[in-house]
Amino acid sequence: MSYKADIAGGSLKLYESRIIAGLLLSDVSPKAWKTAIEVENVLQKTSQGTAKRQASLIRARLVTMTSDHWLLVRDGSKPLAIQANFAAAIAHSCLLRDFLVHTVRDCFRTGDLVLTRRHWRNYVETCRERDPDMTAWTQSTSDKLGDSVFQILAEVGMLSESSKPSLQVVHYQTEIMDYLRARERDEIVHAMQAFI
Incomplete structure (x- = not known):
């Protein structure tokens, strides 16, 4: 058991989670991940630091699950995607x-x-x-x-x-x-x- 403070500022962030789920489903390379988050700013954040932190937290949540779950996050209705994110946040x-x-x-x-x-x-x-x-x-x-x-x-x-x-x-x-x-x-x- 390990209680960590990594949930701070970490609401479920549905919009961002759908994007991160899409990147995971595409199995992007580390270089393509970095380009998407830091250069293309796919999360539409005002600073690179914020984008990197949020992407890292959301990814850490989602990788506790499988690609079938990522599909629920990316393509599911808003209630379903939120609940799928909730499950991943609990797992994380x-x-x-x-x-x-x-x-x-x-x-x-x-x-x-x-x-x-x-x-x-x-x-x-x-x-x-x-x-x-x-x-x-x-x-x-x-x-x-x-x-x-x-x-x-x-x-x-x-x-x-x-x-x-x-x-x-x-x-x-x-x-x-x-x-x-x-x-x-x-x-x-x-x-x-x-x-x-």
Whole structure:
């Protein structure tokens, strides 16, 4: 287990993920990848550094899956592609996965559906108990990570976008659940279905 801060600034980024999935499906060479991201600026970012960081994060998420999954991201409807990205983000980030499994699931069980920064801060403290080698983050870094996680939950529809964000059930597309179950990615399904 390794809790990392690499989810910061990492919402699901559907537009960018569709492009990265396309590059992966084309099996581009390292040189062609670099040209696409840094020269052609296919992600349409204002700086090369931002483009490289986002491309690297999205690629790291997507390579946890197979080409069949990349097709769902690139060609799927918006809800399906977002949910496929969510699954990849869970596979890539223990921090996100365990927040769903431990904190969000507990909130659903107790009926405490208004998700607050307190939930996130308490969760980060429990992470240190599970992973003694976890890097000690500043409060601002921890809060930024929490913002990214909350944004991801809002994007996939698990968190309402209101002044008091509340947890809610997500109705997943058949294609992504069939994909995960066929490949026995039970840990991802378990996290995605934190409301069960």
